[in-house]
Amino acid sequence: MKAKLFSLLFSGFLVIGGWAQDDSKYGSTPEEVEECKKNLSLYREYRDQNLPDQAMPFWRAAFEICPQSAKTLYIDGAKFYGDILDEIYEDSSKLDIRNAYIDTLMLVYDKRIENFNEEGKVLTYKANDLYKYDESRAEEANAMFKKSMELMGMNTDAIAASKYYQTLYGLYREGKVEKSDLLVEYMPVLDILEYNIAKLDDEKKRGRYEKAKGNLDAFFIKIAECEDIIRILGERIAQSPNDIELNKKALAVMNKRDCTDDPLYLEIAERVYADKPTASAAYSIGIQKLKAKEYSDALNYFEEAADLCGDCIDLNQYYLRAGQSAVIIGNTSKARSFANKILANQPRNGDALMLIGDAVAASAKSCDDGKLGKAGAYWLAVDYYQKARNADSSIADKANQKIAGYKKYFPLKTDLFFHGLEEGASYTVECFGEKTTARSSD
Numbered sequence: 001m002k003a004k005l006f007s008l009l010f011s012g013f014l015v016i017g018g019w020a021q022d023d024s025k026y027g028s029t030p031e032e033v034e035e036c037k038k039n040l041s042l043y044r045e046y047r048d049q050n051l052p053d054q055a056m057p058f059w060r061a062a063f064e065i066c067p068q069s070a071k072t073l074y075i076d077g078a079k080f081y082g083d084i085l086d087e088i089y090e091d092s093s094k095l096d097i098r099n100a101y102i103d104t105l106m107l108v109y110d111k112r113i114e115n116f117n118e119e120g121k122v123l124t125y126k127a128n129d130l131y132k133y134d135e136s137r138a139e140e141a142n143a144m145f146k147k148s149m150e151l152m153g154m155n156t157d158a159i160a161a162s163k164y165y166q167t168l169y170g171l172y173r174e175g176k177v178e179k180s181d182l183l184v185e186y187m188p189v190l191d192i193l194e195y196n197i198a199k200l201d202d203e204k205k206r207g208r209y210e211k212a213k214g215n216l217d218a219f220f221i222k223i224a225e226c227e228d229i230i231r232i233l234g235e236r237i238a239q240s241p242n243d244i245e246l247n248k249k250a251l252a253v254m255n256k257r258d259c260t261d262d263p264l265y266l267e268i269a270e271r272v273y274a275d276k277p278t279a280s281a282a283y284s285i286g287i288q289k290l291k292a293k294e295y296s297d298a299l300n301y302f303e304e305a306a307d308l309c310g311d312c313i314d315l316n317q318y319y320l321r322a323g324q325s326a327v328i329i330g331n332t333s334k335a336r337s338f339a340n341k342i343l344a345n346q347p348r349n350g351d352a353l354m355l356i357g358d359a360v361a362a363s364a365k366s367c368d369d370g371k372l373g374k375a376g377a378y379w380l381a382v383d384y385y386q387k388a389r390n391a392d393s394s395i396a397d398k399a400n401q402k403i404a405g406y407k408k409y410f411p412l413k414t415d416l417f418f419h420g421l422e423e424g425a426s427y428t429v430e431c432f433g434e435k436t437t438a439r440s441s442d
Contacts, residue, residue, distance in 0.1 A: 043059040047059075119147075141163070230264055286302040326359075338355070350391045375411045
């Protein structure tokens with residue numbers, strides 16, 4: 001009898017335990033669970049029929065009774081309140097009720113974070129809606145976007161990155177932040193956008209980051225002149241010269257805008273490099289060496305920048321500068337090696353193709369075999385300039401200038417005939433082992 005009673009009690013505990021495990025997210029009692037499921041079912045039924053007014057009472061009940069029941073509860077709630085706000089947004093007579101709905105929408109996002117985490121992701125939605133429906137609260141939205149970026153890092157949503165800078169610009173226009181804040185924050189945001197543009201294969205997703213980058217640059221251009229950058233960042237750094245993070249951000253901005261002539265640039269670069277050699281600092285010192293015509297030293301710093309960079313987003317820029325320096329000192333094989341590394345990452349990189357053209361043209365003298373070897377090098381160089389022009393229209397003018405310059409060194413038709421060639425014939429440039437096409441200058 002005792003054994004039977006124990007068995008019944010144990011079975012009861014299993015049933016209760018099973019209910020608690022399966023249904024606890026719907027409520028703490030069987031009655032709450034039943035009420036929660038009923039309201040969830042009814043609001044979803046009206047939602048699916050596109051009847052939000054009928055859905056809302058049941059949604060509110062579920063929101064209060066069982067906030068842990070489903071993430072979709074919050075996704076749907078945000079849409080319900082967003083649709084209401086869209087309808088009344090421009091009605092000035094409903095300002096108070098609009099603000100009440102905004103506060104409720106913010107609460108929906110807070111409760112989603114509380115019950116389902118994903119704070120960085122949800123803060124983007126929250127900040128975006130706050131700024132969308134009440135631009136006077138831009139400072140709050142800006143702080144949310146900033147926190148979202150801190151939590152998400154390089155996986156920050158395109159909207160968060162773009163709107164963070166947009167709201168920061170708005171605060172600058174209101175006199176609530178300094179221009180130096182905009183200058184300093186530009187590069188971290190740009191890094192996020194360029195990282196995702198390079199990483200994403202999905203054209204639609206990549207397009208969102210490309211659009212965000214366009215918006216970012218549009219705001220930056222409004223405030224960024226080299227004279228301002230040097231003056232403002234100089235004042236900011238003078239206040240905190242040993243703030244390495246500030247120096248790093250300043251250096252990145254100066255590199256981006258090519259504000260590299262002022263002595264402040266080298267001062268910052270050397271300070272960052274002395275603290276810890278970084279790719280950006282090595283590159284910056286390399287730029288100064290290049291301008292001072294210390295080409296071998298420049299090449300060494302650019303190579304170091306590439307080594308320190310790993311697979312960072314500026315790697316191709318470091319390779320390009322290293323290759324350009326190598327051409328100047330006559331190390332054309334190294335220049336081509338750097339160009340090929342760029343092309344391995346970006347097969348249609350116009351600058352890399354231009355670099356190969358420069359390296360080939362610079363080698364023309366060493367290809368001179370007393371016949372058409374030198375001319376062959378110029379033909380091949382022009383081939384690469386044409387490829388560069390076709391790959392990147394933004395460098396077409398530069399490529400055309402190179403093409404016109406080297407066409408002057410093509411042989412005459414009589415010279416082609418003398419060597420058994422005619423216009424358009426295939427020709428192998430022996431010193432490079434590549435085929436090109438014979439062309440005359442007349």
